[in-house]
Amino acid sequence: MLLTLRSSALIPLRTFGRVPRLNVRLFSNTPMPSVKMHKHWMLSEENNKPASEVSITEEVRIEDPEVVETPDVEKYGIDELRKTGYFSETLLQALYKAQFRQFTPVQQKAMVPMLQEPNGLVVRAKTGTGKTLAFTIPALQEAINAKPTPTDDFVHKGKITTLVIVPTRDLAFQIEIEINKITKHLPVDEQHRTRVQVISPGAEMLMGNRFYSQKSIVVATPGKLIEFFRKNGSYLLDRMYDLRYRIYDEGDRLLDVSFKDQLDEIDVYLREARRDDSVPLKSVLFSATIDRTVDEFAKRQISPDYKFIDCVDKDDVDSHENIHQILVNCNDTRDGYHSAFSYILENLKRPGFKAILFLPTIAACDWFHEMLLNARGQRLYDEALVHGKYRSDFLILHGKKTQPYRTRVVKKFRKLSHGVLVCTDVAARGLDFNDVSDVIQTAASSEINNYVHKIGRTARAGKTGVAVAFIPRSQSKFIDALKHEKNIKFAEIIDSSDIEKVPNVFEKTRTDKMIEDKAFASFLAYGSQVGGVYRLNKNNIVTEVVDFYRLVAGSETAKMPLGNYMRKFMNLPRHLNDAYFDYYSSSGSNSDYGHSNSRYGHKEGGYRGNKEGGYGGNREGGYRGNREGGYRGNREGGNRGNSEGRYRVNREGGYKGNREGGYEGGYKGKDSGDGN
Numbered sequence: 074m075l076l077t078l079r080s081s082a083l084i085p086l087r088t089f090g091r092v093p094r095l096n097v098r099l100f101s102n103t104p105m106p107s108v109k110m111h112k113h114w115m116l117s118e119e120n121n122k123p124a125s126e127v128s129i130t131e132e133v134r135i136e137d138p139e140v141v142e143t144p145d146v147e148k149y150g151i152d153e154l155r156k157t158g159y160f161s162e163t164l165l166q167a168l169y170k171a172q173f174r175q176f177t178p179v180q181q182k183a184m185v186p187m188l189q190e191p192n193g194l195v196v197r198a199k200t201g202t203g204k205t206l207a208f209t210i211p212a213l214q215e216a217i218n219a220k221p222t223p224t225d226d227f228v229h230k231g232k233i234t235t236l237v238i239v240p241t242r243d244l245a246f247q248i249e250i251e252i253n254k255i256t257k258h259l260p261v262d263e264q265h266r267t268r269v270q271v272i273s274p275g276a277e278m279l280m281g282n283r284f285y286s287q288k289s290i291v292v293a294t295p296g297k298l299i300e301f302f303r304k305n306g307s308y309l310l311d312r313m314y315d316l317r318y319r320i321y322d323e324g325d326r327l328l329d330v331s332f333k334d335q336l337d338e339i340d341v342y343l344r345e346a347r348r349d350d351s352v353p354l355k356s357v358l359f360s361a362t363i364d365r366t367v368d369e370f371a372k373r374q375i376s377p378d379y380k381f382i383d384c385v386d387k388d389d390v391d392s393h394e395n396i397h398q399i400l401v402n403c404n405d406t407r408d409g410y411h412s413a414f415s416y417i418l419e420n421l422k423r424p425g426f427k428a429i430l431f432l433p434t435i436a437a438c439d440w441f442h443e444m445l446l447n448a449r450g451q452r453l454y455d456e457a458l459v460h461g462k463y464r465s466d467f468l469i470l471h472g473k474k475t476q477p478y479r480t481r482v483v484k485k486f487r488k489l490s491h492g493v494l495v496c497t498d499v500a501a502r503g504l505d506f507n508d509v510s511d512v513i514q515t516a517a518s519s520e521i522n523n524y525v526h527k528i529g530r531t532a533r534a535g536k537t538g539v540a541v542a543f544i545p546r547s548q549s550k551f552i553d554a555l556k557h558e559k560n561i562k563f564a565e566i567i568d569s570s571d572i573e574k575v576p577n578v579f580e581k582t583r584t585d586k587m588i589e590d591k592a593f594a595s596f597l598a599y600g601s602q603v604g605g606v607y608r609l610n611k612n613n614i615v616t617e618v619v620d621f622y623r624l625v626a627g628s629e630t631a632k633m634p635l636g637n638y639m640r641k642f643m644n645l646p647r648h649l650n651d652a653y654f655d656y657y658s659s660s661g662s663n664s665d666y667g668h669s670n671s672r673y674g675h676k677e678g679g680y681r682g683n684k685e686g687g688y689g690g691n692r693e694g695g696y697r698g699n700r701e702g703g704y705r706g707n708r709e710g711g712n713r714g715n716s717e718g719r720y721r722v723n724r725e726g727g728y729k730g731n732r733e734g735g736y737e738g739g740y741k742g743k744d745s746g747d748g749n
């Protein structure tokens with residue numbers, strides 16, 4: 074029997090902007106997740122700490138930058154901001170109209186130093202605590218201050234005052250939206266001076282003097298920015314001669330090897346663009362997680378004398394205390410996925426169930442999303458309630474989708490009050506979806522900090538949320554690493570036997586075989602990658618994946634089809650190769666997937682067949698989505714996806730290449746839409 078828990082735990086809400094400080098019931102309007110558990114849910118005292126107690130730490134954990142002393146007051150609103158004397162009345166009014174009337178600790182601590190400190194800053198604050206506004210308000214003030222005079226030339230009039238560098242384009246667009254919420258309330262001339270531009274493929278089409286003359290805040294991923302500098306350098310660089318701020322958002326992610334060279338190259342461009350009379354450029358780095366690489370980078374590219382603002386207490390953890398973290402110990406990979414799938418189907422009946430399911434690879438997302446769509450019509454959940462009353466939807470987001478598709482999905486998921494978003498690490502950082510109730514994970518994160526960022530998609534802006542990790546015992550070293558390196562404390566640790574499994578769920582929702590095969594091949598590659606990171610037993614991982622494959626394929630002896638290149642990559646003992654895999658040569662193939670047509674007969678009846686008729690029923694919510702972005706991507710990139718992507722990544726960067734992009738990089742190469 075399943076128990077629906079209704080906790081009576083009272084959690085003091087953070088004083089957060091317009092959210093009043095009061096006690097609310099955890100999920101007062103949302104029933105608790107339905108899982109069978111032994112004990113009642115209570116958040117610990119430690120987790121109930123109000124925002125006002127978060128102070129600047131005395132002890133600096135990255136080398137020894139000077140810590141900035143700033144006010145730490147509970148109520149910090151427009152009046153307090155006005156009293157600092159740094160912000161114009163027009164901007165204060167605009168903030169008020171945009172409903173930003175109280176400011177969060179990171180905003181209190183970082184806004185004035187951003188304008189004041191000559192040497193640049195590194196700022197750490199937990200997920201969902203308002204870092205974006207903390208840097209955009211000073212950036213807007215700087216843009217407002219940069220009023221052109223009648224004698225200014227064209228370039229001078231259109232100068233760019235702030236450059237924001239972010240790891241994903243989705244985040245870039247989100248920052249644009251956040252800025253526009255404020256600027257639309259400014260007087261018209263200031264609206265002109267505070268315009269924001271995301272550097273995306275679309276921006277190139279709009280390129281032209283008039284266009285650029287009006288932008289003062291530019292937001293870009295490192296890859297796109299460099300591409301733009303190289304192609305159209307002067308348009309942008311000419312206007313960056315007097316850049317005041319360079320902001321690295323999700324800074325530690327940007328310092329991954331995949332971005333590092335790009336940041337150095339951007340630095341060279343920006344230095345060259347400056348004039349003798351330019352005002353010094355200030356660099357500011359924001360993130361919820363900071364490590365030593367940040368200090369090295371900050372000394373080199375920000376300033377040897379940069380200042381550090383830390384909004385995380387010295388004994389505190391990086392993850393947000395309003396996130397109720399549950400670890401579900403699973404017997405193996407198949408048990409993990411079965412439990413997670415069952416958890417989702419069971420909790421769909423919960424009003425306000427808005428979940429993000431993070432999966433380790435693009436192919437795994439395509440597969441699981443397809444299964445979710447296939448669950449419709451199988452009586453696995455109350456469809457009338459879920460799709461009728463709750464207007465729920467199942468969405469997918471990963472780096473292989475086109476940018477317009479991704480933007481649409483982000484927008485749609487924001488509007489939903491019920492649904493599931495299946496995604497890769499591309500959505501792990503920075504993306505702000507309101508009222509996400511559950512974050513679900515099924516595998517170790519290849520980058521340990523990403524665990525903190527992923528669970529941070531819930532419990533934002535003073536709200537509460539649940540993060541459930543279904544981790545197989547074979548990956549328990551990942552949990553050890555979370556505890557030791559990140560000091561993560563799970564509020565609940567339960568056994569997967571406590572989750573009631575939906576019988577035959579994989580059989581009932583089975584997808585096209587090719588989608589399945591790709592997903593399982595990617596599980597193997599990902600397993601090898603995280604195996605390297607956490608020193609897991611490779612043979613166990615492989616056995617678990619094959620075991621899971623056999624469950625899904627419905628045969629205890631089925632062999633997994635794998636391209637020959639995977640044989641080299643996996644480098645398994647012969648007895649495992651013989652027992653588990655059916656290798657095929659990928660050379661000379663002309664199928665969509667890079668493996669022999671005759672073996673699978675896909676060309677005629679396979680995927681294309683499905684496209685025409687097979688998936689008709691699913692098109693509305695899901696398959697169309699795939700056709701537009703996802704599958705097209707695969708079709709066009711077909712062989713490329715397989716041989717250049719997965720293999721190239723491994724050949725070029727080995728595990729490292731994968732680790733950097735998470736397995737987002739799996740099929741596409743290092744960046745895979747992330748950072749480009």
Ligand SMILES: Nc1ncnc2c1ncn2[C@@H]1O[C@H](COP(=O)(O)OP(=O)(O)OP(=O)(O)O)[C@@H](O)[C@H]1O
Nearest residue numbers: 090091175176200201202203204205361503505534
């Ligand atoms: N002062 C404020 N008043 C009201 N709402 C706010 C305020 N500051 C931020 N918010 C809202 O809080 C949410 C989270 O903010 P934001 O995305 O900037 O968090 P973050 O710290 O950058 O998170 P992450 O580390 O995940 O990137 C957003 O919806 C934002 O609009």
